[in-house]
Amino acid sequence: MTVPIVWYLILSAALFCIGVCAFLIKRNIITIFMSIELMLNGVNLAFVTFANHWHQVSGQIFVFFVMVVAAAEAAIGLAIIISLFRSRNTLNVDQIDLMKL
Amino acid sequence: MNVAVFIFFGLLCLGGALNLLLQRHPINSALSLIVVMSSLAVLYLLLGAEFLALAQIIVYSGAIMVLFVFVIMLLNAGEEDRTHGSRAAYFAGIPGVLALFTVLASTFFTLRISFGGTRLGSFLVTTSDLSRVLFRDLLLPFEVTSVLILVAILGAVVLARKEN
Numbered sequence: 001m002t003v004p005i006v007w008y009l010i011l012s013a014a015l016f017c018i019g020v021c022a023f024l025i026k027r028n029i030i031t032i033f034m035s036i037e038l039m040l041n042g043v044n045l046a047f048v049t050f051a052n053h054w055h056q057v058s059g060q061i062f063v064f065f066v067m068v069v070a071a072a073e074a075a076i077g078l079a080i081i082i083s084l085f086r087s088r089n090t091l092n093v094d095q096i097d098l099m100k101l
Numbered sequence: 102m103n104v105a106v107f108i109f110f111g112l113l114c115l116g117g118a119l120n121l122l123l124q125r126h127p128i129n130s131a132l133s134l135i136v137v138m139s140s141l142a143v144l145y146l147l148l149g150a151e152f153l154a155l156a157q158i159i160v161y162s163g164a165i166m167v168l169f170v171f172v173i174m175l176l177n178a179g180e181e182d183r184t185h186g187s188r189a190a191y192f193a194g195i196p197g198v199l200a201l202f203t204v205l206a207s208t209f210f211t212l213r214i215s216f217g218g219t220r221l222g223s224f225l226v227t228t229s230d231l232s233r234v235l236f237r238d239l240l241l242p243f244e245v246t247s248v249l250i251l252v253a254i255l256g257a258v259v260l261a262r263k264e265n
Contacts, residue, residue: 002218003107006209008144009216011111013205015137018118020198024190028181030127030173034134037165038118041141052148052224053216057234060150060226064235067153067160068246072253074165078172079260085176086263094184 008049015042029084029091033077040070103220106147110140127178131169138162149225 019039026032044063051059081091088096117136124130138161145154209216235243 001102001104002220002223003103003147004213004218005216006213007107007111008148008219009209010206011114011144013202013209014115015118017198017202017205018115018122020201021195022122024187024194024198025122026181027184028127028178030169030176030178031121031130031181034121034127034130034169037161038121038134038137041138041161045141045144048145048148048150048153051150051226052219055224057226057230060153060231061234061239063150063153064156064231065242065246067156068250071160071165072249074168075253075257076260078168079257081172082176082261091176091178092182092184094182 005049005053009046012042012045012049015039015045027092027094029081029093029096032093033074033081037070037074040066103147107144110143110147113137113140114144125181127173127181128170131166131173134169135162135166138166147221148219149222151225152228152231 016039019035019042022035022038023032026035044066047059047063047066051057051063084096085091090096114137117133117140120133121130121137124133138157142154142157142162145157
């Protein structure tokens, strides 16, 4: 019994779209950041699925690099959020609309 | 059995993602994101990516999410305020996302015959296969990512430092 490849792709599209929705709806900057991670995960699933379908290792290499960049991005982003919270005392994005710290 | 595992963890994944969207407290969103990432690791195993499945658990649901939970607790983030948000997001963003999903899903659905199916063990990438490509063909990008990590560490230290 095999699982259709398309199911994986539709799941990854659904994860990506839920991530975009959460990005648009959420008002807490940490949750917005988490929805970016969700979008990255959705794309990663598509990469692994295509690697499986075409029997290529390079799809998985892409996922590896996405993971590395996501880890770097999380460290930087959370540091920015901490320094933003220190100067503004809020996490609501409606009140954080200036680039100036 | 493949299909049962896929359906169980796929539904867990979707449920976690929807829970992230619906919860108002950031710590609940973080925990449901951990559920999503762990069940994605099982799906990676099902697709024959053994190294990535373990890296997903260690890097994503381990390191990154612990960082998120730490920051949520450090900043003492409470429930989200209910505000209106941007009007553009509601009138253009959400329909746009729905349209995107419809286009993607219908495209994949029309291609379902040519894609065929997969099952556990039809294509297995061992860690040695992956590292052979990574350390032989793609050594330069790999080294560049180490520089990127170094810059990220320095940037995080500089940004989070308390200014006097």
